[in-house]
Amino acid sequence: MINSTTYVPILKWKQGEYQALLKLDERIKDRIIPLIEITPPGYDHETKTARDINEHISDLASRLKTKWGREALIDIDPIGLTTDKPEYILKIFERYRVGGCTVTPVVKLDEAVEALAAYTAVIKTDKRGAVLRIKTNNFANHSEIEANITRVCKSLGLGKPDIDLVIDFEKVSIVVNEESTFETMKGFFNKIPDINFWRSFTVAGSSMAESNQDINLYKRAEWLFYKYCVSKFRNSFRLPAFSDYSIGTPKHAAPNLDMRTFTPMAKVRYTFDSEWYYYTGAPVKGRKSQGFGQYKKLCEDLVKRDEYRGEDFSAGDKYIKECAGGKGTGNLSTWVWVATNQHLTKVVSDLSNLYGFSI
Numbered sequence: 001m002i003n004s005t006t007y008v009p010i011l012k013w014k015q016g017e018y019q020a021l022l023k024l025d026e027r028i029k030d031r032i033i034p035l036i037e038i039t040p041p042g043y044d045h046e047t048k049t050a051r052d053i054n055e056h057i058s059d060l061a062s063r064l065k066t067k068w069g070r071e072a073l074i075d076i077d078p079i080g081l082t083t084d085k086p087e088y089i090l091k092i093f094e095r096y097r098v099g100g101c102t103v104t105p106v107v108k109l110d111e112a113v114e115a116l117a118a119y120t121a122v123i124k125t126d127k128r129g130a131v132l133r134i135k136t137n138n139f140a141n142h143s144e145i146e147a148n149i150t151r152v153c154k155s156l157g158l159g160k161p162d163i164d165l166v167i168d169f170e171k172v173s174i175v176v177n178e179e180s181t182f183e184t185m186k187g188f189f190n191k192i193p194d195i196n197f198w199r200s201f202t203v204a205g206s207s208m209a210e211s212n213q214d215i216n217l218y219k220r221a222e223w224l225f226y227k228y229c230v231s232k233f234r235n236s237f238r239l240p241a242f243s244d245y246s247i248g249t250p251k252h253a254a255p256n257l258d259m260r261t262f263t264p265m266a267k268v269r270y271t272f273d274s275e276w277y278y279y280t281g282a283p284v285k286g287r288k289s290q291g292f293g294q295y296k297k298l299c300e301d302l303v304k305r306d307e308y309r310g311e312d313f314s315a316g317d318k319y320i321k322e323c324a325g326g327k328g329t330g331n332l333s334t335w336v337w338v339a340t341n342q343h344l345t346k347v348v349s350d351l352s353n354l355y356g357f358s359i
Helices: 015-022 053-057 060-067 087-098 113-126 142-156 178-191 221-233 292-303 315-324 332-355
Strands: 010-012 035-037 072-075 103-108 130-135 163-171 200-206 217-219 241-244 265-271 275-283
Touching (some): 010 015, 015 060, 053 087, 072 087, 087 113, 130 142, 142 178, 178 221, 265 292, 265 332, 275 292
Parallel strands (some): 010 035, 103 130, 130 163, 200 241
Antiparallel strands (some): 265 275
16 A cells, blocks of 8 residues: 555666665565566567567566565556557466466556556456556646546546556756746646545656766755655645656666667766765776776775765665675676665655654
8 A cells, every 4th residue: 555655666677676676674675665667578689589578578477476575566568568469468467466466557548448458357357456657748738637537547447546646757857946846847736636535646757867977966856856745735635655766767778779789887876865976987898898896996985975874774785885895896787786775775764754754
C-alpha cells in the first residue's frame, strides 16, 4: 500500500538496478515499492537480429522474486508490445503470477483498446487494481484529460479508490526560479479529477543530467519540488508519495545500440541533500582508455567531502570507501548498483527526516 511516506523509485530492470535492491538494508526495503520498467530486448550485432522477446521475458518473475521478493509496480510499455502484441501483457503477468510475485500493472492514458482489454483480464484475475501513470504530454490537451481518465477507468472496470495515480513530470528543471517553476508544475494537479480520492497519489520526475555536461553539482529539482508540494499540501486531505528515476533518466538506451562502438566513461554519482554530485573521468574502454583503476581517485575525492555519509550508511557507501582504500574498482554494472543503492537509501532517509519516522 502506497502512502505519503512510501518511496516509489522508477527503475530500469537491469543488473545494476536489481543488485542495488538486493543489497538494501531490510529497513530501507520496508519503505520502498519500486515501479519497474521492463527494458526492451537488445540487438545482437553479430547475427544482426533482435533478441527473442520470449527469451527476454523468460526470467522476469524468477529474477524479481530472487532480487526483490516484495511488492512492485510493473510497466511493460518500454518493451513496445502493448500496442504491437498486447497478448504479451497476459503472458508477462501470468509469469509473475506463477512465479509467486506480488505485482500491479502500470497503465497509460493512451493505451490502445486491445491493450486495455488485456490489462482488464490481468486485473480481474489478480484483483490488485492498477497504476495509472500520467505524463506531462498527456496534459497538452487539457479539455480531454478528464474524458481520457474516465475512459481508461471504465475500460479497466475500476474506480479511483482501486487505482494508484502517478503524475510523472519526467524531466524536471528549474526555469527562472523555484517558486514560479514549482507553481506551474503544481497547477497540473488541478487538471486531475478528485485527486484526493484515488487509492494513492505519487509525484515523479528526474533532474539527472544526460551526461555530466561539465557540471559537477546540480540541484535535485524533483526532490525540491516534492518538499514544496508537502509544504503546500500539509493541511490537505492527501499528501503525495515521492518518486524519481533514481540515478537514471527517463530515456532508455536505443535497442539497436552497438556496444562494440560505445565508449563508456568512468562515472561516479552520489546524492547530496539538495544536489547531485556527478563526476566523470576518462574512458574505461577503447583506444584512450584509462581503465577502471581511475575509480580509486574518483572515490578518494568523494570520501574527502563533508557530504559523504560514511561506509555504514549503505552498501553503496561501503563500496565507495573500500574503492578509495584500494580494495577494488568493479565494472560498469558495479557503479550502477553502488550509485543506485546509496541513492535509494538516501531518499528513504530524506523521507524519514521529512515525516519523522524511524529507520
